[in-house]
Each structure stands twice: as structure tokens, then as C-alpha cells.
Amino acid sequence: MSPILETKSLTKRFGGLTATNNLDFSVGAGELRCLVGPNGAGKTTLFNLITGKEKPTAGEVHFMGESISHLPVHEITRRGIGRKFQVPNVYESLTVYQNVAVAVQHLLPTAALFGTRVAAEVGNRIGAVLHDVSLSDKRAMAAAYLSHGEKQWLEIGMVLASAPRLLLLDEPTAGMTSEETKKTVRLIRDLSARQLTILVIGHDMQFIRAIAHKVTVLHKGQIAAEGDVGEIETNRLVRDIYLGKR
Numbered sequence: 646m647s648p649i650l651e652t653k654s655l656t657k658r659f660g661g662l663t664a665t666n667n668l669d670f671s672v673g674a675g676e677l678r679c680l681v682g683p684n685g686a687g688k689t690t691l692f693n694l695i696t697g698k699e700k701p702t703a704g705e706v707h708f709m710g711e712s713i714s715h716l717p718v719h720e721i722t723r724r725g726i727g728r729k730f731q732v733p734n735v736y737e738s739l740t741v742y743q744n745v746a747v748a749v750q751h752l753l754p755t756a757a758l759f760g761t762r763v764a765a766e767v768g769n770r771i772g773a774v775l776h777d778v779s780l781s782d783k784r785a786m787a788a789a790y791l792s793h794g795e796k797q798w799l800e801i802g803m804v805l806a807s808a809p810r811l812l813l814l815d816e817p818t819a820g821m822t823s824e825e826t827k828k829t830v831r832l833i834r835d836l837s838a839r840q841l842t843i844l845v846i847g848h849d850m851q852f853i854r855a856i857a858h859k860v861t862v863l864h865k866g867q868i869a870a871e872g873d874v875g876e877i878e879t880n881r882l883v884r885d886i887y888l889g890k891r
């Protein structure tokens with residue numbers, strides 16, 4: 646698999662603290678990768694560097710063969726990196742459908758929205774996204790009335806509306822019931838089966854096991870281990886890191 650995303654000697658310092666430490670990390674096109682590591686390992690910072698929210702102290706991020714480190718957030722989004730944050734960020738008073746519509750509109754020049762052909766295409770896109778995230782039957786409901794899990798799916802839908810090539814999910818099952826977690830795992834696997842490249846930060850091993858793909862363990866801003874779930878679970882170093890022995 647040729648890499649779609651690569652970090653090259655990527656470093657991010659916050660004052661005296663090194664959150665990302667000379668990191669060479671890569672994800673293949675079409676891959677589903679889990680990123681784990683204890684609190685403070687630098688997982689979210691890595692997402693911030695990939696999406697342009699933070700600028701590196703040194704090193705670079707390459708996406709589809711080009712350096713993107715110098716680009717503003719919206720340009721990185723436009724190039725195909727979509728991100729869902731840890732905390733749901735939906736418009737509570739708008740309907741489910743309208744939330745996705747807002748996300749789609751951000752991508753179109755305003756004039757295009759007045760063309761009927763474009764309007765029909767946008768409608769189709771919204772319908773497809775709602776189907777993907779299993780919210781078709783709640784399309785007319787105000788987002789405020791959705792459960793926590795449904796809000797998370799709506800937000801994933803809002804990211805999918807931009808048709809990303811790389812989807813970044815930061816702890817997508819945080820605060821979910823076990824039923825919601827299972828459904829989220831299914832959604833991630835479905836999306837992955839369609840060639841979308843996905844990088845997902847997880848915290849609990851059960852979720853990682855259910856996703857069952859290659860895992861990268863971050864520790865102190867560096868890769869501590871990389872391999873399939875079984876290897877990672879039996880890795881002594883990884884166990885020590887999680888038990889706080891290193």
C-alpha cells in the first residue's frame with residue numbers, strides 16, 4: 646500500500662514539553678488504522694498537526710505525496726482530510742438533515758446552490774450520508790433530541806458530507822453505551838470497506854479489538870509499537886506503558 650499520509654521527523658513542542666517527538670508515521674491508502682496510547686501520549690496533537698490546527702515545530706506532514714504543513718486548515722480540509730472531534734459539535738436547533746446540509750454547503754460556492762441540478766445532487770448526497778450513519782428516519786428531528794451516540798454519528802455524517810479521502814476520528818465511542826459502541830464499530834468497518842482511509846484514536850482495547858486492524862501505539866510523542874491487535878496486546882512494552890511503568 647502506498648502511503649496516503651506520512652509524517653517526516655515531525656516534532657511539536659509546547660514550551661518545554663515535547664508532545665510529538667521526531668515522529669515518522671505513515672498510513673497506507675485505504676487502510677484502517679487504530680492509534681492508541683495513554684493520556685498525554687500525543688494522539689490528539691498528531692491530529693492537530695495533520696489537520697493544520699497546530700503547526701509543527703519541525704518536520705512535515707505529507708498527504709497524497711505533497712507537503713501540507715504550511716497550508717491553512719480549510720485548504721487541508723479541501724484536499725480531503727476530514728476530522729471528527731471528541732466532543733459532538735452539531736447545531737442543536739437544526740434538524741438532522743439541515744446539519745448535514747450545512748456541512749455540504751460549506752464546500753460549494755454559494756452561487757452553485759441556486760442551480761437546480763446542483764441542488765438535486767446535494768439532496769442526493771445528504772440522503773446517502775444519512776443512510777450511511779443510520780439516521781435516515783430521524784432526518785426531520787432537531788439534533789437536540791438525538792441521543793449522545795446519534796449526535797456522534799451525525800457529526801461523522803457531517804464530515805462524510807465533504808467526501809474526505811482520509812477520515813480522522815478522535816475517540817469516536819467516548820461516552821457511548823455498549824450498544825452504541827457496537828454500532829459505531831460497524832459504521833467504521835462499513836466506511837473502511839469502501840476504500841476510505843481511516844485513522845481512529847481509541848482508548849479501550851475492546852473497541853480496538855472489535856475494529857481489529859493494524860494498531861500504532863504512541864508514547865511520549867513517538868511510536869512505541871506497531872502491529873496487529875494480537876501482537877500489540879501481548880507486547881510487554883505496551884503493557885508496561887499502559888500500567889505506567891515507563
Ligand SMILES: Nc1ncnc2c1ncn2[C@@H]1O[C@H](COP(=O)(O)OP(=O)(O)O)[C@@H](O)[C@H]1O
Nearest residue numbers: 659662664682683684685686687688689690691
Ligand atoms: N495547546 C497545548 N498547549 C500546551 N500543551 C499542550 C497543548 N496541547 C497538548 N499539550 C500537551 O501535549 C501532550 C500531548 O497531549 P495530547 O496530544 O492531547 O495527548 P493525547 O491525545 O494522547 O491524550 C500533553 O502533555 C498535553 O498536555
Ligand SMILES: [Mg+2]
Nearest residue numbers: 688689690815
Ligand atoms: Mg486526546
